Amino acid sequence: MHRGVTERQREGGLSGDERLRRWRLVLGGGDADGTGRALGGTDAAMDAALGALYGKAHGDGGGAAPGAGGGERTAGLGASAPSVARWLGDIRRYFPAPVVQVMQRDAIDRLGLAALLLEPEMLEAVEPDVHLVGTLLSLGQAMPEETRETARAVVRTVVRGLEERLAARTRATLGGALDRGARTRRPRHRDIDWDRTVRANLRHYLPEHRTVVPQRLVGFARAAQGLRKEVVLCVDQSGSMAASVVYASVFGAVLASMRSLDTRLVVFDTAVVDLTDQLDDPVDVLFGTRLGGGTDINRALAYCQERIGRPADTVVVLISDLYEGGIRDELLKRVAAMKAAGVEFVVLLALSDEGAPSYDREHAAALAALGVRAFACTPELFPEVMAAALEGRPLPVPGP
Template identity: 70%
Template sequence: MSAADERMRRWRLVLGGGPADGTGVGLEGVDARMDAALAAVYDQGGEGGGGGDRRQGGLGASAPRVARWLGDIRTYFPSTVVQVMQKDAIEKLNLTRLLLEPEMLEAVEPDVHLVGTLLALNKVMPDQARESARALVRRVVAELERRLAQKTRAAVSGALDRSARTHRPKRVADIDWDRTIRANLKNYLPDRNTVVPSRLVGYARRQRSVQREVVLCIDQSGSMAASVVYSSVFGAVLASMRSLRTSLVVFDTAVVDLTDQLHDPVEVLFGTQLGGGTDINRAVAYCQGLITRPANSIFVLVSDLYEGGIRQEMLRRVAAMTQAGVQVIVLLALSDEGAPFYDHDNAAALAAMGVPAFACTPDAFPDLMAAAIERRDITQWAERHLAR
């Protein structure tokens, strides 16, 4: 096939066929089956090869038909494309209820967005589908832990070590020679070709006790589903580190403390209830009570900041935490999608009191925690992160 023919073939698959697409290309074999799979979600009529100006889905409400379609797309497309098509099918064709069928859960490609959908259905899920759903969620969580756990532990451990520096190291082995030399370059003696260290920089002896308190406060409204999934994984990883005392709190109009389940992020996820209203003020008030050492505490609020509670009280509580020495960070999202819709007035009010509010990707979160532990300027960190 020539390069020109291949381009026309690709355009035919994109445009969906019909006299208006202008390609004049017919499809056979695998191409025809790929086209039918795409048409089921994106083309008018949903039967493949359909034309028309308006695109709408056509899988219908048949679980067997959807299961076959899921099998087809996994055959013809890479997993990243499969996940996008699944998400579009669920949203465009209202297939949510079909996810309660065990055979459907066994056919889908697991991803974070699918987990969010399942968690929203948790309370209405029949018993025969619950175990399949748990297995799927566990697969996603295991993959996220594989991707993120080591990086998080390394970043946090390194930050704790760096934050424990001292100018009076007790042993020669505790001296950080690289930083000591850098700190004393002004004392360089050219005639002797050496640096005279007037100030030592070293490591304090490693502490076995808790060095930082971390409180993750997670908005579990429906729009925050992906953030809830990632937060549960990070919460479990941080809770496994002895130098940290980690708490995880989720909220809507009520507040639920899931700290005692952090050993198993799957249990954490099934302890959430996506959807409903939002009372940030009540959640912040509860989290204030968890903090015992403000100067050594990090409070991370993950929320779109749409407050259904008492706004001014919420802002006063955050201000009081920062004045007490708590490192307060507000994440509008903890996901790969970037910033969602959020309350700009509340974000601006927080920024005015020195509390940055921004979206953070999961891959950047370990470095964010390291910056917080070292008490770096989080606003500057966020500006550099967003500029990348």
């Protein structure tokens, strides 16, 4: 690994001193790091910020390292909010936003800082991201009223960024799928599907004119002409699904904004909550969830099944790691019944950038036997998955 890194650095034109500097920051100093490189100024401050989180006191295996003042470096941010707020300010000053987000997440996991996020001044110091939103939502009712508005502002910042990243592409992809989903043989000129029209009229090709004379036009029916699909997002809000809940709320709001879709959003643990009437604001949706607790997928699907009016025009998307606390056999029978009625059924083990989480493999295999494949889905892939489901064609399942 050392050789690969240094070769890439050499190709980038880095000097030997710069390479040593970078390795010193990575390895943390001490006799074992082999660089012999001393740090000062900004580098020493960066080293101290890294050491507070990744130093030897938290089992990273690293040896003692001199800090900015030459003393032994150990991990720890102290118990006070001011010291943590200063550290958060330091890492935002010295590192790019993606690195800051990773360090914040590690600090919450390794040093137990979640409780400090209940203080407004702490929230003002953090770099907002999806995982931070999940942590805030998991705090739930423990969040004091004076912190709640600050937390909403943080969540709204993340949601707005996700909408800018995902909304336009989702509407374009699904709008095309909905148009393609209904064909008409008497289309208006702007709705003619020329590719299908040409293929349908190849027998009428006139060689002498090198043209096809269309006897039959094939086109797209518009949503205004009566096409209306139903989409049900059924989302597991157990603690491990935090990022999926965030993305599902954003996609739910985007789908609900499309006039050719009837969209329902249902979240569940052992209870079922229908958040459809809040889909105009995904921030309200997120604060209507309750991360953590048990899981009763069967109960949630029973609720969804009862509200499906036109099965052949309905797509149900279950987002869950499939660890079922309810009646498993009933769940499988319910899925089979919905499919038999014409429902397009999709199971996503996660809707996030992290890939497949831990999930119930036996349960996933049982669903696969019913013709329902379960897979993890990134936010970028989700519009294509939904488009395929709406058109009734094979889903773009990612490889293993």
